[in-house]
Amino acid sequence: TADPLIVESQDWAQSFGDGVDATPYGLPIEYEGDVIRRNVEWLTADTVSSINFTPIHALDGTITPQGCAFERHHSGAIDLKKSDYRLMINGLVDTPLVFTYEDLERFPRENHVYFCECAANTGMEWAGAQLNGAQFTHGMIHNMEYTGVPLRLLLQEAGYDTAGKWVFVEGADASSNGRSIPMEKALDDVLVAFKANGEALRKEHGYPVRLVVPGWEGNMWVKWIRRIEVTNEPVESREETSKYTDTLEDGTSRKWTWAMDAKSVVTSPSPQAPITHGKGPLVITGLAWSGNGAITRVDVSRDGGKTWETARLAKPGEKMALTRFYLDVDWDGSEMLLQSRAMDETGYVQPTKAQLREVRGLNSIYHNNCIQTWWVRENGEAENVEVS
Amino acid sequence: EKLGLGRAALPAEIAAWDWDINAKGDGLPVGSGDALDGEEIFAEKCAACHGDFAEGIDNWPKLAGGADTLDHEDPLKTVGSYWPHLTTAYDYIRRSMPYGNAGTLSDDEVYAIVAYILYSNDLIEDDYVLSDENFMDFEMPNADGFIVDDRAEAEYAIWSGEPCMTDCKDSVEITMRALVLDVTPELDTNAGATEASASAAPEAAPEPEAPAIDMELAAAGEKVFKKCKSCHQVGEKAKNRSGPVLNSVVGAAAGSVEGFKYSNALRDAAQDGLIWSEAELTAFLAKPKAYLKGTKMSFAGLRKAADQAAVIEYLKTFE
CATH class of the missing domain: 3.90.420.10 (Oxidoreductase, molybdopterin-binding domain)
Known part of the structure; x- marks a missing residue:
């Protein structure tokens, strides 16, 4: 059947939208209202000495708009x-x-x-x-x-x-x-x-x-x-x-562990950004960065680290800046254990959680740059998991 | 080459802002104070967040305790157990505390508060006078517990080179799932969001004979309970804080509050069938650490029998 959004005339195609002075300093349109910083209340005692989180699952490119950039x-x-x-x-x-x-x-x-x-x-x-x-x-x-x-x-x-x-x-x-x-x-x-x-x-x-x-x-x-x-x-x-x-x-x-080591994460699909379109073409994307220089390569695994494919960098990595990566795949609709692994110009390879724990134990709190795993189910939903 | 921008800072301006004290003690002001004075100031200006005994309320920092826990699971890092330099405590308290009223303490008050924190960590006697003259003599328990970043040697050499691309492991098993923990904030749009796990249905307990409650005594107990409030909540909306919810505690099996992480000592006692009868509670409250070695309850105890009885009576009103 013909799409009414196409064959029937719509309000926005007939009358006016907002004039140029409606928003002298604009905010995102209401339909993007869920792309916001979020707090995890149980983490801290009081919001004035606290942190919130950038909605990286919903952003693309590399530049973070100030309005949703995390606060500490x-x-x-x-x-x-x-x-x-x-x-x-x-x-x-x-x-x-x-x-x-x-x-x-x-x-x-x-x-x-x-x-x-x-x-x-x-x-x-x-x-x-x-x-x-x-x-x-x-x-x-x-x-x-x-x-x-x-x-x-x-x-x-x-x-x-x-x-x-x-x-x-x-x-x-x-x-x-x-x-x-x-x-x-x-x-x-x-x-x-x-x-x-x-x-x-x-x-x-x-x-x-x-x-x-x-x-x-x-x-x-x-x-x-x-x-x-x-x-x-x-x-x-x-x-x-x-x-x-x-x-x-x-x-x-x-002490004095100042530099942030190379790290990456798949931002979509991810638990807050499930696959809603079923099998077929799927864009897997994420961010990679290193405090020790430019990102040179990001690999992605769909099977929990058994096999890896090298992702496409949107632009060559820049020193101490986020790099966007993409892996364009034909998803067969089966479960995935999605991971990404960053490398920087010093030759450093992002470690697994097991590797980090072997050197540091469990009480380090800071500088956790482990490889992250998302378990993507057949229905497209994803969950944060750990794998062997 | 200079551009000639800015102006010279005046000595008074530098003095107003340049407060920092480094680990060698440069910048320590003249002054002194002991834990006896410190206790009073602490009770007034610090205890609302840090607790009367520097034990920390809710998520606010604990300043005392944790000795020898740094190599354990969930180490307790306090001024006593973790901080390498005492100067840091002076520097931070003078510049950034009290929270919400920073920079208002006199130099002597800061010495007294630092002394009280040391006392709370069992590191000095309460009448030990801490001053600019003996401050640097004080050795912190964990002074030697730090090394300069060694990632370059300890990690970078291992985690480099051409990584594995195929047949990197034989099998992959999921070993842990975030949804099991269910600590993620609820999101409207979160497709994977879990329903708040149904709270366990209250156990159908046999109706006990409602014991008569001495309301006058309970009222007295409410006042005593102020000492407990920093860690324990009671009433309808009570939540576990640093101590468990105390509703229905009198007569209950020990260690039975759901979701509270008890000490091993208390778990052991619970396994042995400890019931919080009035007699047991009284003994516990009198001297918690003597009654149950290893208890997490960092409370000195209620010395007066009248206070013990009153607070138990008060707790009975929360069924």
Whole structure:
């Protein structure tokens, strides 16, 4: 029978839609209302010191819109006007300096796309398959194009002491979230950023100015950054000792595990993005990234790791940025145990959960970059599982 | 080459923001305090989240306990059991606490709170005066428990090279499923979302003789119960927190609250048939750790017999 949507005249084809001023700053259309950040209430005591998750199962491409990019606050997202913003550089410098927001915009600036991943991403999965959805297992990540000033230029402006081995960075919020960063990294690629994806940072991402620490754990990307101190010693603050350290099976813990190792996940099909069209052509897609360089290859397995096929990268991998991969298949409608496995330019191959556990045990919490498995059933529904 | 942007920071401005204290103690302010003072400040400003005994309420951080658990399943990481440097506690509390009122403590108050946390971890006596002069002498139990990131040596060499593409394993079995745990938040559009698992039907127990409850005593017990509230809930909407729900606990079999993860000690006692009779409860409440070695209940105990009786009477009102 003929499709009424085609043969019958529709409202939208007859009368008007919205005028140009209906949404001076637009939001997604209501039909996309489920593509939102989500919180897992039982994880934390209070939403002002908590995290939510990017709906990666519903996004494509690589750039994360700010409005659905995961948030992590230690004392809530603060309200800080550009005109009230100050950035201090002190410590081992010739002249301690204070910059206003306007000052920052007068330094030569750069644009770079980088992912920001929380060290705890996938952390709930250490002991076993726990959360049912890519958003929850892998959604503590976003990927944006940042505009900002290389930290190096600000340090030069203050005349940093070349003997200084560290910078201590802190935010203007009540937690201040201080972290120590080695001077080598600070001079290399760290950005003091004020724009993301072309627009001002959102409040929840540190408006007006945040730090961008490419490839390194998200906690170091201090938001509302207000002070940078050149020091000889690391501070060993709460967030670099009691948190964001990785406890091994024998009870000793690794500290300064800054880089996020190569990792990938199939975003669709996945538990929140089941196959609804039955057998036939199927696009398997996902994301891969590495804090140690560019992704060079992603393999996909449909049988739980027995056999692998090399996926197609949408674009050649870029350093410390998300890479989109696709595997276009003819699905025969049978069960699949879907996995993806990333490789980066250092030759690193994303490990299995068993490999990670063999080295680290079950108590590491952070830096879980294991291969993820989705069990896709004949009806197209998928579940987070672990396989032998 | 400098651009001449920004202006010189004034000493007063640097002093206002530059508070950090590093692990060598650089930046520690002059001052002192002991756990006796600290207990009072802690009760007022910290206990709402961290508990009267620094044991942590709900998901708020536990600051005490956990000694020798780091190589166990689910280690308890506290200031006492995990933190390598005491300076971190001073630095963090002074800059970021109390939660919601950061940076309002005096330097002496911070010393007193740090002393109280050490005391709660059984690391000092309550009258030990902690100060800038002896602060760096204090050695943290887990000071040597950290190594610098060794992934390059321990992992990268193993997980590299050309990976297997075919016949990588003989068979594949599903060994664990997320749906079994059912901890994913409910989503409208989640096709795989599970129905909230039907709660177990209440067991049809024989109608007991309703014991007469001394309401006056129960009212007194409600006040005593404040000490228990940080961990235990009662009433219709009660949920397991760091301690189990206590509805109908009087006369119940020990270890029988569904969904609560009991200590091994309590599970063993339950297996041996422990019933929470008034006599048993009284003994437990008097000195929990002496009564049941290995209990998770990090509570010193109710010393007064009147308090023990009152709180039990109060609990009887929650059937």
